[in-house]
Amino acid sequence: MTQNFDIFILIPFCILAETISVICFKHGVNQDEKSPVDVGIAMMILTRPILWLGLLLWAAQLIAWVTVLEHTPLSIAYPLMGLIYCTVPLSGKWFLGERLPSRQWLATGIIAAGVMLVGSTGI
Amino acid sequence: MKSAPTWLLWGCLPIFNTLNQAALKMTAGAVIHEAFGLQWLFDAAMSPYIWMSFACEIINFVVWMTILKRHNVSQAFPLTAISYATIMITGWLVFHEPMQWAQLIGIAMIMGGIAMLGFSPKPSSPDDGGDRA
Secondary structure (H helix, E strand, C coil): CHHHHHHHHHHHHHHHHHHHHHHHHHHHHHHHHCCCCCCCHHHHHHHCHHHHHHHHHHHHHHHHHHHHHHHCCHHHHHHHHHHHHHHHHHHHHHHHCCCCCHHHHHHHHHHHHHHHHHHHCCC | CCCCCHHHHHHHHHHHHHHHHHHHHHHHHHHCCCCCCHHHHHHHHHCHHHHHHHHHHHHHHHHHHHHHHHCCHHHHHHHHHHHHHHHHHHHHHCCCCCCCHHHHHHHHHHHHHHHHHHCCCCCCCCCCCCCCC
16 A cells, blocks of 8 residues: 555656756756856856756655655666656757657657556556 | 766766665665654654765766766766666665566666667767767
8 A cells, every 4th residue: 555655656756856856957057058157066056046946856856765665665666767767858858959869759668668567566 | 077087977877876775775764663754854864874875966966967068868868777777686685675577577678768768879979988888
């Protein structure tokens, strides 16, 4: 019962939070292309609110993740986070305008199927 | 960090990802007796394992930010694929979790898909060291 809660509620939350935080970080780093000076990473974190949002989501995700690992084996929970490999390239395409060739569409499908297979061993 | 060769940066990711997940699993073991709440958060924050995880997370964060400056998100993300194998093996060997065939097949599909995402025929970046990894 608890493990099902992990697999259907908490892990999807972690996937969503991780995806948004990766996009936030990439968007934050991308601002360099417009900036004439190359700033250090510490300075970057302090001066860019989008990176704060990324860190906040990372913290929320960390708390949810530790509660998942209380009841669910690492060898089941961690592969489910592989769905990030579908959500990040798709978000990169939709929100950052990055290119996604057809073979990468196929790859995200294979990953999603593998995630479902691993997930089925846990429910 | 800016001058670190690309292959070295890539190698750091699976090592520190695996250590990070092992530390988080041990943190979970340390707070499992407590219902989720303020006391839970306090116990988790007081566990040495969570601080091990933070150290791994900071190292990986710096490495990851450096990689992202050289590559697109959809090209750089597949680098962490190898962690899926090392973390699964850690789960079985260190935490004595049950091994199932469907898990092995699923993980093979995930890693195969990640490899397909990453190794596109077009070189991702003209910078140094990219061909060595």
